[in-house]
Amino acid sequence: MSEPSAATPGGDETTDSDAADARSDPSAHTDVRWLRLRVAWRLLVVTWRFLPLVLTYARDKRRFLLFGSGRSVTPDQQVARAQRLLDTLVALGPTFIKVGQILSTRPDVLPGPYIAVLTRLQDRVPPADWAAVQPILEAELGPVDEAFDEFDTEPISGASLGQVYTARVEGERVAVKVLRPNIRRRVEADLRVIDALTPLLVRGAEPGQAFTLENLADEFAATIREEMDYRHEARMLQTVRENFADEPKIRVPRAIDSHSSDRVITMEYVDGTKITDTETLDAKGIDREQLVVRLEEAYIEMVLEHGLFHADPHPGNLAVQDDGTIVFYDFGITGQISPGLQEEIFEFYVAIARNDIDGLIDAFVGMGALDPTADRRLMREMFELVLESFRGRDVDQYRVQQLVADFQKELYEFPLRLPQELALIVRVTTVLEGVCRTLDPEFDLIALITDYVREEGYAQQGVEQAFGQAREELEALTRALVTTGPTLERVLESADRDDLRVQTAIRDESDVFDQLAKQVVLGFTFVGSVLAALVLFLGGDRPEAGVAVGGAALSLGLVYWSLREQSGIRAKPQFTRQSLRQREQQRTEEDASGYAQAYGEVGDEDGR
Numbered sequence: 348m349s350e351p352s353a354a355t356p357g358g359d360e361t362t363d364s365d366a367a368d369a370r371s372d373p374s375a376h377t378d379v380r381w382l383r384l385r386v387a388w389r390l391l392v393v394t395w396r397f398l399p400l401v402l403t404y405a406r407d408k409r410r411f412l413l414f415g416s417g418r419s420v421t422p423d424q425q426v427a428r429a430q431r432l433l434d435t436l437v438a439l440g441p442t443f444i445k446v447g448q449i450l451s452t453r454p455d456v457l458p459g460p461y462i463a464v465l466t467r468l469q470d471r472v473p474p475a476d477w478a479a480v481q482p483i484l485e486a487e488l489g490p491v492d493e494a495f496d497e498f499d500t501e502p503i504s505g506a507s508l509g510q511v512y513t514a515r516v517e518g519e520r521v522a523v524k525v526l527r528p529n530i531r532r533r534v535e536a537d538l539r540v541i542d543a544l545t546p547l548l549v550r551g552a553e554p555g556q557a558f559t560l561e562n563l564a565d566e567f568a569a570t571i572r573e574e575m576d577y578r579h580e581a582r583m584l585q586t587v588r589e590n591f592a593d594e595p596k597i598r599v600p601r602a603i604d605s606h607s608s609d610r611v612i613t614m615e616y617v618d619g620t621k622i623t624d625t626e627t628l629d630a631k632g633i634d635r636e637q638l639v640v641r642l643e644e645a646y647i648e649m650v651l652e653h654g655l656f657h658a659d660p661h662p663g664n665l666a667v668q669d670d671g672t673i674v675f676y677d678f679g680i681t682g683q684i685s686p687g688l689q690e691e692i693f694e695f696y697v698a699i700a701r702n703d704i705d706g707l708i709d710a711f712v713g714m715g716a717l718d719p720t721a722d723r724r725l726m727r728e729m730f731e732l733v734l735e736s737f738r739g740r741d742v743d744q745y746r747v748q749q750l751v752a753d754f755q756k757e758l759y760e761f762p763l764r765l766p767q768e769l770a771l772i773v774r775v776t777t778v779l780e781g782v783c784r785t786l787d788p789e790f791d792l793i794a795l796i797t798d799y800v801r802e803e804g805y806a807q808q809g810v811e812q813a814f815g816q817a818r819e820e821l822e823a824l825t826r827a828l829v830t831t832g833p834t835l836e837r838v839l840e841s842a843d844r845d846d847l848r849v850q851t852a853i854r855d856e857s858d859v860f861d862q863l864a865k866q867v868v869l870g871f872t873f874v875g876s877v878l879a880a881l882v883l884f885l886g887g888d889r890p891e892a893g894v895a896v897g898g899a900a901l902s903l904g905l906v907y908w909s910l911r912e913q914s915g916i917r918a919k920p921q922f923t924r925q926s927l928r929q930r931e932q933q934r935t936e937e938d939a940s941g942y943a944q945a946y947g948e949v950g951d952e953d954g955r
Contacts, residue, residue, distance in 0.1 A: 378532075385536040393443075393540050396435050403428065405551070422460055429464035436468065441507030441530065442537035444468060445571055449563070453770060456563065466777075474505040479528040487608040494606060498523075504663070508534075508575055508679070513616060516606055520616040523606070524577065531575055538568050566767040574679040577612040583655070583678040584614065590653045597645055598674045619666025619674045623785045633671050635786040642673055643795050646779060650682075650772065651689055651696075658682040658771045660778050662785075682771035688714060692772075693803075700797040704730050716769055734793060873902035 407418050436447040450457055451465035477500040481491065488494040496515040503522075504511045508530055512523045545564045573579050581602040588599035598617055606613035620627045622642075628635060642665070649656035657664075659680040666674040684692070691714045698706030707730045711717035717726070783790045876899035 382532065382536060385532070386539045389536050389540045390543060393439060393537075393544070396439060400428065400432060400435065401551075425458055425460035426464060429461040432461065433464055433468055440533070440537075441472065441527075442534050442541075442571070444472075444507050445574075446541075446567065449567055449570070453563065456560065472505065472507050474502045474510050475527055480510070480525050483528060483610055484523075484525055487611045488606055495523075508571075509577075514613075516603060516613065521603060521606070521613050522600070522616045523611065523613045526575060526577065526610040534571060534575065538571075541567070562767075566770075570680065570767075576609055577607065578609045580678050581607050581612050581614075583681045586655055587649070587653070587657060587675070587678065587681075590649070590655070591645070594645070596641055596670075596672050598668065598672050600674075600676070617666070617668075617674050617676075619668045619672075621662055622665040622667050622673070622782060623662040625785065628667060628786075631669055633667060633669075636790070638667065638671060638673070639783045639787045639790050640795060641671070643779065643783065643792065644799070645673065646775065647796075647799055650684055651693055654684045654686070654689060656682050656684070656771075656775065658775055660775055660782065662782060665782065680771075682768055682775070684768055684772075688766075688768060693800075696796050696800050699734070699793055700800040702734070704734075714769055715766055873899050876902055 407420055409415050409417065433447060436443040447465050447468045451462055451468060453462075457465070481500075484491060484494075491498050494516075496518065498514040499512055502510040502512050507527075509524050509526045512525070514521050514523050541564055545560065549560050581604070584599060584602050588601065591597040591599060600614040600617045603613045603615070620631070622628075622638075625635065628638070646656060646660070657675050657678060659677060664676045666676065668674060691710055694713070695707060695710035698704075698710055704727050705723075708717065708723060708726050711726075712719050780792075783792070876896070
């Protein structure tokens with residue numbers, strides 16, 4: 348993990364390289380010393396808090412820590428331990444609450460019972476006193492009375508990193524989010540503790556999880572630093588707002604740059620009903636089924652078209668206006684999707700639309716989310732179950748329990764390796780599923796994805812896919828022509844086993860190797876002509892495609908004519924099955940004759 352930076356009491360960050368100036372700057376010296384003391388103290392506190400859980404896990408592997416067999420852990424015991432882990436994370440404060448929230452979206456790190464418990468972890472802590480928040484706000488924007496027409500000092504919401512107030516700027520009602528006092532310094536100290544403990548966790552983890560844990564620590568540090576940078580949030584908010592400029596039913600608040608900084612973000616206040624308040628939505632006559640479709644379509648558009656998406660869609664960050672417009676709040680956590688991953692996700696959607704389970708597995712492997720050596724049979728059953736659930740169908744709970752148990756075991760042997768951007772998508776999908784089921788218990792996500800794929804030209808893609816399959820078959824034929832020689836050589840080499848030696852005497856009477864070389868060249872010419880004809884035909888160049896087809900037909904005719912000619916290869920095999928039997932019979936007769944002759948000679952000697 349890269350070395351985190353310290354923060355000055357005023358909030359401006361300083362790196363460790365600045366520590367060299369501490370002797371000339373007393374405040375910097377005090378800050379560095381505070382950070383070191385904080386890290387040392389937190390290291391003791393975190394170690395003490397986690398020690399019981401670590402000892403329990405160690406005893407699961409070795410009953411008596413240094414020796415003994417492992418212990419089996421029941422699902423009920425896992426749930427109890429997960430609850431202890433949740434309580435520990437809450438007690439350790441904001442940074443570790445965020446750690447728990449990240450872990451709740453990572454089935455490649457923790458077993459299922461832990462994931463289920465940690466999803467209940469709420470990013471809610473008691474609000475900080477206004478007396479502690481006011482100096483931060485005034486250090487960024489100046490005196491509150493001068494910067495704002497009105498300011499309500501009672502927060503309307505609070506989280507572990509910041510809290511939100513309402514105010515007025517030039518008569519407009521606004522929402523003001525302020526970073527919590529000293530939160531950056533506390534988080535940086537905790538990140539150093541996590542950085543120090545990560546190697547120990549990696550050493551004690553299962554082999555397949557070590558890689559994931561190392562990457563997860565780095566990803567977490569980058570994510571939480573972004574969430575504490577309100578200038579970054581303002582940029583993301585503005586970008587998403589511009590992306591939905593032509594969508595009248597999607598609303599993203601406007602950031603007010605004149606009253607924003609890296610520790611304060613001010614945006615227009617957009618009121619609305621909490622998206623899971625179904626009673627109020629029904630009272631206002633809002634169609635919940637259409638609302639779900641609009642929400643899911645917005646996220647599909649963000650992921651597959653914009654490449655930037657709102658990554659924290661819990662009900663507190665989604666609201667609905669009286670006309671059914673969806674309002675997105677809080678862009679502290681956003682995800683960005685590379686074009687390559689967008690294509691893989693679309694292929695994943697195509698596989699869903701075609702109900703192609705093997706295609707789903709291939710898409711997961713292509714996205715780097717699934718180990719290629721995983722048990723495809725088990726993965727196929729799991730994906731079938733997930734698709735049934737997404738279709739809103741009831742599934743056999745006993746089958747679910749058995750499959751989850753098998754899947755968790757498989758997950759540790761061949762773990763999912765979720766890149767950060769894909770992990771955010773998994774998180775978004777999971778949270779959205781809960782929101783959508785609340786609004787419409789009969790919601791069918793598969794049908795929505797199928798409609799989207801068809802609208803994006805899935806039919807045309809099906810035609811191109813047919814040509815693509817033909818092209819792949821021709822490419823396979825080409826590879827076969829190239830690899831036949833080495834393969835034949837390996838077969839001949841492997842025939843030399845024990846006392847059975849296959850020998851072949853080859854006489855080239857008619858320059859047969861030259862003929863073979865010509866046939867190979869003609870074969871390549873035929874394959875190349877067919878591929879060229881397909882490409883030209885799809886590109887609309889019909890005359891050129893016809894010429895290529897003629898070339899392919901001519902090449903094929905020459906290949907056929909050359910194959911009809913008498914081959915000059917003459918082979919006289921030393922051993923065949925028939926000759927082997929004849930030799931074995933002849934050997935037996937010779938042995939019998941020898942024994943008889945020997946027996947006769949012995950008899951003559953005895954007779955003398």
